[in-house]
Amino acid sequence: MSDINITSTCEEGYTTNSVVGNFDLVIDATGEDGPDPNATLVADYASCFIPAFRVGANKEGFDDIGTVQIESSAELDDGDDLESISFEVHVEADLGDSVDDVVARAEDICHVHSALREGLHADITVTDGADL
Template identity: 85%
Template structure:
């Protein structure tokens, strides 16, 4: 039995409706009915990285880092394939000299980070003590 089951259907055009467990997800290659697949991948990556960052911070001794916001940016090549991703992470708490250790732990924990080819893994910048 599979750990994850998704049913995706495209009746016509370029809009795909997927059922992921109890959730519906609409993805549209033309950005008309929903975000395109590349945008969904970047959002999924950031959505996975945030809890991984929180767990990494906890493992580095930070009980509660407060609000975390990730501003993601991605570049496409001439074939509209993702060629780079960057994260500007803003975290409410002051992580001091532990920032690099927290990021390293988050990279080890994030399943999307592990699934992407190395050259497409996010270039990460962290601003701690951010006024969020």
């Protein structure tokens, strides 16, 4: 039995509706009816990295780091394949000298980070003490 079961359907054109548990996710290859697959992957990566960042901070001794926000950007090659991803992480807490350790732990914990080829891992910068 599989751990994850998703049904994805495209009735015509390039828009796909995926049923993920009790949720519908619309992805459109043209970006007209929903985010395109590359944008969805980048958003999924950031959405996985944020809780991993929180766990990493907790393991480094931070009980409450407040709001965490990631501004993601990505570059595409000539074939519209993802070439690079960057995260600008803003976190309310002042992590001081622990920032790199928190990021390293988050990279180890984030399932999407582990799934992507090494050359596509996000370049990550953190702004701690951010007023969010």
